[in-house]
Amino acid sequence: MPAKVKKTNPSMLDVARFAGVSIATVSNVINRPEKVSEATAEQVRAAIAELGFVRNDAARSLATGTTSSIGMVLADLDNSLFVDMAHGAQRGVDAVGLRLLLGNAACDLTRQDDYLRLFDEARVGGVLLSPMEDSLAGIERMRSHGRPMVLLNYDQDGIDCCTVLVDNEEVGYLAARHLIETGRKRIGFVAGRDYYQPVHARRVGVQRAVREAGGARLEEIDTGGLDFEDGLAVARALGERPPGQRPDGIVAVTDDIANGIAEGLHTAFVAEVPGDISIVGCEDNRSARSGPVALTAVQLEGVRMGQAAAELLLEEMNAPAGEHRHRTVTVRPGLVVRASTAVAPLGV
Amino acid sequence: MPAKVKKTNPSMLDVARFAGVSIATVSNVINRPEKVSEATAEQVRAAIAELGFVRNDAARSLATGTTSSIGMVLADLDNSLFVDMAHGAQRGVDAVGLRLLLGNAACDLTRQDDYLRLFDEARVGGVLLSPMEDSLAGIERMRSHGRPMVLLNYDQDGIDCCTVLVDNEEVGYLAARHLIETGRKRIGFVAGRDYYQPVHARRVGVQRAVREAGGARLEEIDTGGLDFEDGLAVARALGERPPGQRPDGIVAVTDDIANGIAEGLHTAFVAEVPGDISIVGCEDNRSARSGPVALTAVQLEGVRMGQAAAELLLEEMNAPAGEHRHRTVTVRPGLVVRASTAVAPLGV
DNA sequence: CACCCTTGTTTAAGCGCTTAAAAGATTGCT
DNA sequence: AGCAATCTTTTAAGCGCTTAAACAAGGGTG
Known part of the structure; x- marks a missing residue:
């Protein structure tokens, strides 16, 4: 449809010619308008608009050596x-x-x-x-x-x-302390092995919270990985214990694990969340929504x-x-x- | 600590000098290695590595008129x-x-x-x-x-x-049809006014599904907006009706509304989701996780x-x-x- | 009215790269 | 040895912009 094929975008030189000024003036209009008289500035602006000029940033940053x-x-x-x-x-x-x-x-x-x-x-x-x-x-x-x-x-x-x-130590600490403050006594910390640094730090924080609290017990449950499925597996394992042997509050080292646990407990009717077991995640990841319950979590800010x-x-x-x-x-x-x-x- | 202050990154010219070749050769090594003898290419590569040369993309795209x-x-x-x-x-x-x-x-x-x-x-x-x-x-x-x-x-x-x-018409259609296929008879479509084009299209789709199905009834419920709070309000309104007068399947025009309804029904003990009322969202937005139940939704792909x-x-x-x-x-x-x-x- | 400021505008030298064309080296062939 | 064909490398002309410095044209001043 467009009969006129724009070969290439107009350059400052085109604008300058069109406005009947030099290329430096065009540059000034754009970059230091105070150096230009209002009359010429107006002409140049009109030319820019008319031609649809767009400053070539590559040239600009080449010339100035800067980027924005x-x-x-x-x-x-x-x-x-x-x-x-x-x-x-x-x-x-x-x-x-x-x-x-x-x-x-x-x-x-x-x-x-x-x-x-x-x-x-x-x-x-x-x-x-x-x-x-x-x-x-x-x-x-x-x-x-x-x-x-x-x-x-x-x-x-x-x-x-x-x-x-x-x-990350604080992450673990806050999560565990919240459980303890809401009356949970048997805290479970669910995590993979500590090769991943944040996992280790969170563990340390959980341990500290439990120690400080006095009345609570800590059980550390290891999973292979950090995903939803690992959480499901934990829930299954929990289901095989007598209810009294289960934690009543769980800190999951990732939201995915937390959701996996919640889902697993829920679908197998093992326990009510949060009635029987409270669960806290450690990321507050918006996209983890696979679980059946809105997750309490420590948020990484x-x-x-x-x-x-x-x-x-x-x-x-x-x-x-x-x-x-x-x-x-x-x-x-x-x-x-x-x-x-x-x-x-x-x-x- | 670094005693030598790198004033500016090395240029091709620096590399060329260092390698004892011309600048064009450096360019060729980078862009058309087949034009360069292996011996010189090796020297140039060494110089590039030694100097930590990084091609200046502004210059490149200025010269070629292209970007990648x-x-x-x-x-x-x-x-x-x-x-x-x-x-x-x-x-x-x-x-x-x-x-x-x-x-x-x-x-x-x-x-x-x-x-x-x-x-x-x-x-x-x-x-x-x-x-x-x-x-x-x-x-x-x-x-x-x-x-x-x-x-x-x-x-x-x-x-x-x-x-x-x-x-978007298909979005509404799929949502409503799913409800009908799972045995829901009293379909509610919850949406704001149709000034927003997708809302209108989804409504049309829902209407079509209900019409095609025969046995079901459609009630269109208007909210002011499209957010979580609007969903809560709908849940409240529903709570004031006798259970038999409520829809048993709801298509919410956004996930936020859907979650608001689910949350509202849940916390006020109005109805079980999905037992009493099924709810379908219309976006499948991963970040909408405010609701108490994992949402069935039509996904926008x-x-x-x-x-x-x-x-x-x-x-x-x-x-x-x-x-x-x-x-x-x-x-x-x-x-x-x-x-x-x-x-x-x-x-x- | 010669002189110095201002104010506004232009000239011209790059910025670091690509690339066509020219120049040099090599090689093969007669 | 002489020459064309081939391969490798260099020369040099931009790409479109910025910017210091040069220039022009009006005013004040004394």
């Missing part, structure tokens, strides 16, 4: 923790007029690396990364190129980077993590060369009470 | 429909080696516009947009600049763009929408100038059965 965007690579957008982080980062970055570009690694290390490379090549102002495990190579490459970067939720020694962490990360990044970006000192910010988690926990029935 | 990324602007990442779309788009775009950059408008029209402008200035190969309402201005600006773009989930006349839609959109976009990008004809692809929704619906108890 920062890149964020997320491990998995299906996990609401990362979406929250993106929100927080957005907020922190908006405040100074930068734009946040998102790349979803979708649990694929190669893709994470691709995005890092992309942002590196695009010379973004800085990079926010919530790395998957084993991301050291990519992280170090980025670092060695001198690009500002801050890591989210990656607790590993020897990384030369600002980092935002959540206090992704938004605050993202915002803190953005602030650290800006700090690094603005530090005079060589002046920057890496920091680690630890965000405190918070408890969100929903339907999967309740005060223990008297005398049970 | 396409931009996607999402209305709201908190809504899993859009996350799914991103997944689908990723898949479609990966297939041809392009990179997907995401911008989250987070329900803010200004931000959506900012991202569109950003991608426009970055001369991305194309744009995928799931527009919020009233996005015409932004869409048309983009169009007039000749940038390939496809719209997701935006059913509006007069937009000169490829579009991917979901068959965001992944397929995203992938279809990517394919349409590639089609437009590859079409010889002026040859492209806009198309609309309609994706069929699918039913996902969970705990909020069940076969009606006999004799009820």
